[in-house]
Structure formats: C-alpha cells, structure tokens
Amino acid sequence: MSIQFDFRAAAKQVLDIEVSALQQLDQYFDAQFEQACELILSNRGKVVVMGMGKSGHIGNKIAATLASTGTSAFFVHPGEAAHGDLGMISAGDIVIAISNSGESHEILSLFPVLKRLNITIISMTGKPDSNMAKLSDLHLQITVPKEACPLGLAPTSSTTATLVMGDALAVALLQARGFSAEDFALSHPGGALGRKLLLKLSDIMHIGSALPKVAPNALIRDALLEISEKGLGMTAIVDEHDAMLGIFTDGDLRRTLDKRIDIHTTKIGEVMTQNPTTAHPEMLAVEGLNMMQDKNINALILCDNNKIVGALNMHDLLKAGVM
Template identity: 55%
Template structure:
C-alpha cells in the first residue's frame, strides 16, 4: 500500500511530478506528428457534413471538449456518447460526416461495437488512441497516435497524462483547422456573442453613443454658463460646440473647466468659443468600441465625440458607457 503524502513537501513533490509527466507527454506528441495529422485536417476540411466526436469515460469528457472547441471555431461538430449510439443516437451520424473516436486503449467495447456501423454509413473515421495496433487503430481510416510513456498516477492506472495528451492533440487539430479556414477573432466573437470577447469585438461606437436629444451641443456663441447647463443636463462631462452648418468647432469638458480655473481666466466674461478645445479628437461612428477605448486610453481622455463619414457630429460617449457595455 502506498504511504499517504502528509507533509507539504510531499504534496508539492507529487504535484510537480504530475505536471512534469504530463508536460513531457504533450511535448512528445510534437515529435510524432506526421502526415496522418495533415491528412486528418484535410479530411475534416473536405467534410460536407459535421464532425462527430465520441469516447467513453474520461476520453468521452475530453472528446466533448474537443467537439465544443471545433464548433466554436468554424467546424460544425457535436459529441455522441458511444453507448447511446448503440441505442438510437447512431442515427445522428450520416455518410457525409467525419467521426473522431477517442480511446487510450483503442479497445473500448462501446466504441469498437459501433465502428462497423459508422463505416457502413460511409462516414470517415479518425481514431485517436494510445495503441496504433488496437482494433480502433487498425479499423480507422486515419490514426492519430496519442500514446504516453506513463500515466501521472503512481499506479499507472488513472487516466492523467493520456487524457492530457488527447486534449492537447485535439487542440492541435482545432487550431490547425481554424488557421486553415482563415477563422478570425471577429468570427470567434460571432459564436460567443454573450461573452466579453463578443462585446469587445462586435460592439460599435454607434451602438453605445448618445445621439439626438441626448447629445450635448451648444453653438460657438454660447456663454460658459449655457455650456455648463448643457453639460449638466446631458451628464456626459462635456459638450460639443457646433457651428450653424453642423460642423464641429470644438469641445468643452470638465477637464477644460478645471484648466481654466487653474489659469485664473475670466469665466464670467468669456464665451465658450474662447475656452473650448479646437479640433478635438473624434472617432468614426462605425469604429469598434474596443478601438475607441484604446484611443481614449492613449490620449488619457474620458469622453469622445463620434462623427459620420462626412465628419459631421452624430454622437458622444464616455468611459462609463463603455464600462456599462462590458467593453472595458
């Protein structure tokens, strides 16, 4: 019976050894990659149907993750439990599909039982095993070698290094496929609209900006008092100064007011045209909100005016708007 690890040193030593074994297992995969991997990528690229991933036990959990990663990066995929496949779910697999079957031993009974049925349907079969000479390794159209020298488990029993290697090999497939498809960050965001990445990549300035009656605007003839009242009403900490032709003449912000006070300017007798910042920085209304954040941070400003394709003022937004939208 193995002595239990009771001390901090023993616990950390076991953890480090586990990580070393698993890291070595993943590193060894790279040296074994060959034409079969390239052929597997091409087979999936040529697939007219979906990629169906299957596996039992721990391999099934890894397979489920691989299917999810494929689906979110441009390769339609789903997971089918091999035991359920024998009880009706095999009907989810068509002759246009590619099946990726995971089994470290290559002899998982539930998987081996459905191999002839998969082949009969005309689907292509990629086996990912730790034993090329296994039933699954022999019967697959393509075999990907995910073997490991040893498990991290001290008894060499619990799937540890082998599942890590299979997951890493699956990730290698996913990344190779998304690169081959030219899958972009914007494409990724479209499959993750509810996540922070989707918000950062898909939200545009026009989606967040204040416009119409909510847009703070005064003419160049306005007094400082009138400008401050407009800023207070609209609550953006700034107001645009727009001429009679609708052209942007300048902007006046809370920061401008503080600088005027520091310089001891005559605020009572000055008009906004004398105090505003001329030729203010603007962003296009069609720009991504994430780009607006980057530019605002570079210039150390908290608000920005948005213009249309002809340079006319159409909106305004500040950092609070971007924070609320989850872009920052």
C-alpha cells in the first residue's frame, strides 16, 4: 500500500517560510549596508567573494552578478586560498566573506593574512555576535527566523537571504554607477543578450546593389521586378539624389490589384505610400524590431538625412538573433 503524501502542501510551506524570511531582510539594509556600497563603489581594487559549502555556491553567484553589473569581482574558495590562491588577492581589494554561522574555520584562518595585507573585509552572516562579524570591518546581517528544511539542517531560507543580499549589493552599485544596458551587453557579447543590446541596424541592413529602389516614374511592373530581385518584400521610391519619396510593398500591390490598376502603364509614384516609417541606421536592432512590431510592418527603410542608405526586413532580424 503506497503512502499518500501532499507534495504541493510541502512545497507551499517552503515558499511561505522563505518569503517570510525575505520580508524581514529589509531591516538589514542599514548603515552597514550603505557603508559597504560606498566602500565598494569608491574602491579601485577587486571584490573577492569567499564562502564554504552552500555559502560558497551562493558566493559564486554573487561574484558573477557583481562582475556582470560593473563591479570587478571573482570568487575564491577558502580552502584553495589557504593553499596558494590567496596570491590572487592583493592590497586594495575587498573581501566579502560569507558564512551563515559566522564561524567558518576555513575563512577565519585567512583573516590574519588578510589583515596583514590591509584587505578590507565585509562579512555576511546570520550571527552578528559571531567571530567573523566581530573581526570584519563591516557586517551585513542575513539572519532568518528559521530554515525551510523541517529538520533545521539544510541551508534553505538562509541561502536565499544571502543571495538576495548579494543581489541588493550588485543592483544598488549598478544604479549608483549609472550602469547602462549597453554596458551590460559589453560583458555579454557572445550571447543572445549581447546581440540584442549591441547590434545596430547598420550591422544587418542591405546596402548598395542589394538595396531595392526605383525612381517615381518607373512603372509598377518594373517596381515588382525590383521587389522580386532584392527579396525584401518592398522597394523604396527615391529621387535622383536617393532622397526618400515613398515605399511600395507586397501589401500595396494587393491593394493596387484590388483597384484594377494596370501595372504595365501606371507609374509607381502614383500608387506608392508616401511618408513611410523609416529609421536611422545607428538605431539598435532591438529598437528597430520594436518599431516594426508597433507599426505592424515587415520591412524597414533606413535613412540618414532623408537619404536612403539601407533596408531590412523581419527575416534579417530573425537571422541576426534579435527575435
């Protein structure tokens, strides 16, 4: 006979306990927290995060978040630090030491050396009367009422609170620095995020002979040949100086045929859409995508001082990984 267990109730209980713990965390965003932010912000060295066990896993994430949001930071395992990796830390750096109990032997054993190197130590513990808290220059408290683990043994609420405290540090510093989305993308150039935040329309636009354009006195038939050859689903209509006059798209063609207009005798200037939506080539690709979606259009002409310089369509944005 199988034992019935309410897994959903257990999960919700964990959520309730951890949410309650986080709601009490705001009292620890105090003067010590503010001083820690000011210290890191004015520091010209690196931020070195340390932690053992689960605190180490959380510390690794905190270091990564700091590094990706404008604060030079990395993680050092306390055990490895005691066997050579302490050489990665130099005078002028700041150490963030994490331990819920504040009594991690592996970290405390490094304090004398860190003090000799004149390293500023910011501890993050759940025990303000612990040795780590007392021996540190600044202490960030992460006390939680109880762990979500019913045995009170597995780090759960405490690690969540630690992670949030680290996120609070990183985001507060990000805002204080005026760190922008473009700055963020510079540290993520290889991924989809970098492509979305760094790629400009000029990087993916069609130019030169690949750019669909005709004169206003061209016949609709000739404009259709240009649309078919260039494959963007539209053509620009320009004057002799390549100044933008209008656009003719696949949609315009359907509307033209509905009106039974003769494509062999009618000039494109008579049926083109005047004052079409255009963009500057230096616009971010993601901004161009937003513009196209807002206007419900599938292609975009790029102009500089009203002179056509490029064109692209949704397929180009898709190939570039912007969508």
